[in-house]
Amino acid sequence: DTGVSQNPRHKITKRGQNVTFRCDPISEHNRLYWYRQTLGQGPEFLTYFQNEAQLEKSRLLSDRFSAERPKGSFSTLEIQRTEQGDSAMYLCASSLGQGRTDTQYFGPGTRLTVL
Amino acid sequence: AQSVTQLGSHVSVSEGALVLLRCNYSSSVPPYLFWYVQYPNQGLQLLLKYTSAATLVKGINGFEAEFKKSETSFHLTKPSAHMSDAAEYFCAVSDSNDYKLSFGAGTTVTVRA
Numbered sequence: 001d002t003g004v005s006q007n008p009r010h011k012i013t014k015r016g017q018n019v020t021f022r023c024d025p026i027s028e029h030n031r032l033y034w035y036r037q038t039l040g041q042g043p044e045f046l047t048y049f050q051n052e053a054q055l056e057k058s059r060l061l062s063d064r065f066s067a068e069r070p071k072g073s074f075s076t077l078e079i080q081r082t083e084q085g086d087s088a089m090y091l092c093a094s095s096l097g098q099g100r101t102d103t104q105y106f107g108p109g110t111r112l113t114v115l
Numbered sequence: 116a117q118s119v120t121q122l123g124s125h126v127s128v129s130e131g132a133l134v135l136l137r138c139n140y141s142s143s144v145p146p147y148l149f150w151y152v153q154y155p156n157q158g159l160q161l162l163l164k165y166t167s168a169a170t171l172v173k174g175i176n177g178f179e180a181e182f183k184k185s186e187t188s189f190h191l192t193k194p195s196a197h198m199s200d201a202a203e204y205f206c207a208v209s210d211s212n213d214y215k216l217s218f219g220a221g222t223t224v225t226v227r228a
Contacts (some may be wrong), residue, residue, distance in 0.1 A: 004158070031214070033215060033216075035216075040124070040220070040221075041221070042205050042218030042219050042220050042221050043159070043205070043216070043218050044218070045215045045216065045217070052199055056215070062181055091158065091159070093159075095214070097214075099165040099214065100147045100209040100210070100214050101147050101151075101164065101209070102209075102214055103161050103164065104161075104216060105161075106134070106151075106158035106159040106160070108156070108157055108158045109158055111199050
């Protein structure tokens with residue numbers, strides 16, 4: 001199975017530390033999305049890439065957050081100076097990028113706990 | 116801007132009973148709508164999607180949903196619940212410009228034996 005993979009699956013960190021998550025999309029997919037999901041809520045859009053270009057960032061993405069997708073393959077999401085409010089599940093999804101009816105395929109997520 | 120509202124954060128059904136999960140949308144453009152399911156400790160999996168081809172959409176695991184423009188609804192149903200249907204279900208709408216999804220808050224389904 002060559003679905004979307006995310007690493008690590010769980011991350012526990014202390015407030016003020018930096019963390020980095022990785023997402024490997026389905027190989028032929030051009031679009032890659034990051035979402036954040038807090039307990040009891042649906043996923044919220046953070047940012048997305050078309051190949052290596054980051055095309056939109058949500059206002060939820062403060063300047064402590066940065067995302068990259070070098071060479072249009074895997075992507076990383078870094079959070080600097082973590083805060084307890086950053087505790088959430090971070091989901092990555094990928095799609096072919098052919099239009100609004102695209103199916104986004106989700107990875108299992110990285111659960112971040114900030115102590 | 117597009118958005119969805121899921122009515123009912125928790126639904127409890129008996130095994131073999133009808134499952135009905137409600138979703139209403141708000142969209143300034145013709146909506147494209149999705150239902151995803153999330154099992155514990157797993158990512159979201161697509162159940163079905165509405166792409167304007169047919170108003171009654173059949174998905175995986177016996178689920179289906181009907182798009183009703185007059186009611187701005189896209190409710191999800193399954194005639195007979197199975198224990199394996201216990202999960203969280205999310206309705207989502209696709210943005211008109213960049214295809215990002217806007218999700219509802221989710222409905223947790225429990226199935227009683």
